[in-house]
Amino acid sequence: MMLFLIIALLTLGLCSQAIADGLTWVENGQPRATVIVPDDALPIAAYATQELVEHVRLATGATLPVMSEGQAGGVAGGRIYVGSTRAAKDAGIDTGALGDETFVLRGGEGALYIAGRDGKGHPLNFNNPDSGTLWGVYEVLERVLKVRWLWPGELGTVVPHADTVRSPSFDETVPPRFQLRRIRLYDRWEGDNVYLALTEQRDAQAKGIAFSEEGYARYLRDQLVFMRRHRLGNTSREVSTQHGFEGWWERYGKEHPEWFQKLPEGEMLDEWQRRFGSMWGLPLDKAHGQRGPADLESPNLVSMCVSNVELQREIVRRWQEERAKNPGKFVPLQLGENDISAYCTCDACRALDDPQPTEAEMAAMPPSVRGMYEPMNVARRYVLFWKGVYDMAAEIDPDVVVTALVYLNYFVCPDDVKLSKNIVLPFVPWGGWWFPRDPREQEWVRDQWRQWQRTGATLVYRPNYTWTGAGMPYVYAHQMADIYQFALRHGADGFDFDMLNGQWAANGTTLYLLHRLHEHPEMGVEELLEEYYLAFGPAAPHVKAYFDYWEAHTTANGLVAGEVMGRNKANNLHTYLRAAHDFYPPESFDRAEAILAQACKAVEGNDDPLYARRVDFLAKGLAHARLTARLSALFAEKADPERIRQQVEELVAFRRETEGLCIADFTKSGGDELKCFGDGFDFTIKPSPYKPVEMKWKK
16 A cells, blocks of 8 residues: 555656646736747648647636737747747757657746647648647647647537646647548648538539628638647658549540540440449440440540550659659659559459359348449459559659559458558448448458458558438447547548538537547547537537437338338439438427427526537537428429429528528528439529638738
8 A cells, every 4th residue: 555655656746747837828817928939820720820830718817918029039938939930940840850740848847848840831721731730739738738630620629717827747749640631621721711622512502502701701610620639641741542544545445445444345245234234434335345435425434454564664664754754752662553443354363353252142241332333243363453554663762662452343352462561551441331331241341451450551541421411310439430530540640531521519429430430540539539528518418319319210221221212212422402301300300309408408598608509500400401301302292493493592591590600501501402313404593703701811
């Protein structure tokens, strides 16, 4: 017992010493430190300073003074140096030598240094590798102030109250968790303007069914701020997870048709028609053994003849040209196949494949697994293709990085090939791999990851399942976190989620975990969810019950998904909304509303009004989902167009009333409506030309 007491006292002493050596920022509500920035601070340091000062104000009510180094010569009290200051250099911090997105925390009594390699890029641009100073500020805010960001906007920012703020001693250099941390928005930066890249989202804005112009500008900024607070971005050595041969048929098809797929003919064509029917990008009635795309109006829906050595040489030649144009820059060699299954049936390609499963063997497979073999499993030919191109390029540059895709019918890993770690493979579960999954399906995906890992290649987790849900409370938090953390434990070098559906209230726990795991992947799922629930104060147990209810409901929907999707001619990627009324009938919303009513009662009259406002945030997200499901039902029953028009107007009016709360990305919601029903119904409410959002940096 005495030994434990001695250890406890020593530990207490060490902790007390750490605090004693720390820096007081605020004491009894009064500022005791000054934030000092470089003279002519670059945008990332200036923005990081704004974030630091604002969160301290939210916590304490005190506003820390900010000075440039040139002004701060005789300033009294503690100092918090932010960015590449001269003082940081004098303290031995060489920010110019730091890697992309890396920061240093150093100091204790009297001074704290938060420093990364600053640059001129926009602080909210995910492709800005000079973000280390900003990441350092967020790290300190989380550790010292216990700040949490639950969803975009002020209401989702959780800052515990403190009269006094004191940071401990630091001496750390912190690189980014992964080279790639991306959740796609399909926004496109052109200078200081941000454009929506998806046509249906632009059209939703232009037709007046998403946000107002001002509302969208505010929402986009809030969303970008939120995602950057979770350290989303990538280093300058970003690996491509894109399709690498778009435009090739139009450029080379006439001169080199042999570089492209040879379509089936004869007995093989008859067999494919009997067993598979038309497939994505391959209308079999247009296939007759020719080279190139089956549909010439879709020239990018063509796969390559990867056994062709001249094609491989041309790929390497183009890579050499790109390197010559960009001396000193990281230029990976991109081999990602086009967004289509591999259909080349030439003898040379087929000779590289593993033996194909029989029709009876395929019939015994679960549908989700079977799709990875249709119309043939070609993974082995692609592995040999990647290896062959890599070997050619490595003779020129032994450090070359090759990127490809594990996708579609080249997803099932062959067991007889080893690859270099410099071959980076984004792992793309596709077809039937939406959540919720049968546990056997989840294990099959894990097993494929393990097998690809054993090849020696570097893996990036690159799923598409965040597209789906169409504004419904489509909650799959636990299964999503399970596979994320599995990939992390088994060597994932990055994460790229395609795309963010932005249903912040309806899918709150799923989206919080998705973002939080990017910065703290080692934390337990229940621990992370507890952070979310505690932001609702006395309503926390009811909020947990609410999301547990929807997660169980979503899981149960998975048992009938095939039948419901088929009946409504829907799919998970673009047209889930057609089936939303079936998956989420009115009585499902009634039960959820009853749970939220209990949450409202729990926070009624509480001294902290934020608890009630956050419960109301969830209630508004639920109301938006109910209105959306009702619209789905009207289209399903082929209701009178005037009834549909009234429902659209009610839905849009609700969006206008709530657009400042960030309950949902209404451009995604409106885009889903246009994708599902826009061909037969004019959704236009108040048309206006689509405009990009100006995001010009201002101090």
